[in-house]
Amino acid sequence: MRLKSDSIEHGKPIPAAYAFMEVAEPASGDRIRPAGNITPHLAWTEVPATAKSFAIAVIDTDVPSKPDDVNVEGREVRRDLPRVEFVHWLMANIPLECRELAEGACGEGIVPRGKKAPVGPPGSVQGLNDYTGWFKGDRDMEGHYHGYDGPCPPWNDTIPHHYHFHVYALDVDHVPLENGFSLQELRDVIEGHVVAEAKITGTYSLNPKVNA
Secondary structure, rough: OOEEEEOOOOEEEEHHOOOOEEEHHHHHHEEEEOOOOOOOOOOOOOOOOOOEEEEEEEEEEEEEEOOOOOOOOOOOOOOOOOEEEEEEEEEEEEEEEOEEEOOOOOOOOOOOOOOOOOOOOOOEEEEEEHHHOOOOOOOOOOOEEEEOOOOOOOOOEEEOOOEEEEEEEEEOOOOOOOOOOOOOHHHHHHHEEEEEEEEEEEEEOOOOOOOO
C-alpha cells in the first residue's frame, strides 16, 4: 500500500497551514502564534484485496519525556532527553470505498476546548488526541480534543519533531470503537487485523535555531 499527500512531503518540514502553532513575526514580540490547523490531504493506493476498512493514526514520537524545561524562558529542552509519543489524530472504521481525504476535509482551525464532533467519512469514528491532557487545568483551553490538531512542539526544543501519518488497511469492516477512543485502544483492536500499512513522515519545529 502506498500513501501520498499533496500537503506533506515525506521527510520534509510540514507547512504551517497544517500545524497548531507557527513561529510569530519578530515584530510582534511573541514567539509563536496560532496556525491553520488544517487536516492535510491524504490518499492511499495499492490496497490489498483482503482489506475491508481503514484506520489512521498521526503520532509525534519526539515529545520530551519530562516537561521541566518545556517552553521555559532561558532554558532548552535537551537533545539527549528521552522522548515519548504524542497523538495528533486517530480515526477508525473508514469505509473501504474511501481512499482519499481532501485538504481540510476533516476540519480546520483551532477550537478552544476541542472539536466535539469533527467531520469524517461516513461511519468513521475519531479518537481523542493528546491536547486533551496537555491543556488539562487551562481555564480557557481545557476540554476533550477529538479528531485532528496539528504540530506544536516546544519552542525551545533543540531537535525537530517527527510526525508519522499512518494509514492501516484492516481485514474487518468495523472495529468496536466509539468516538473518543485512545491510541492504546486502537492498537488493541487492530492487532492481528492489519493487512497493510503505509506511512508518511514530516518534520516540524518552532525553534528558529533548529533546521526542521
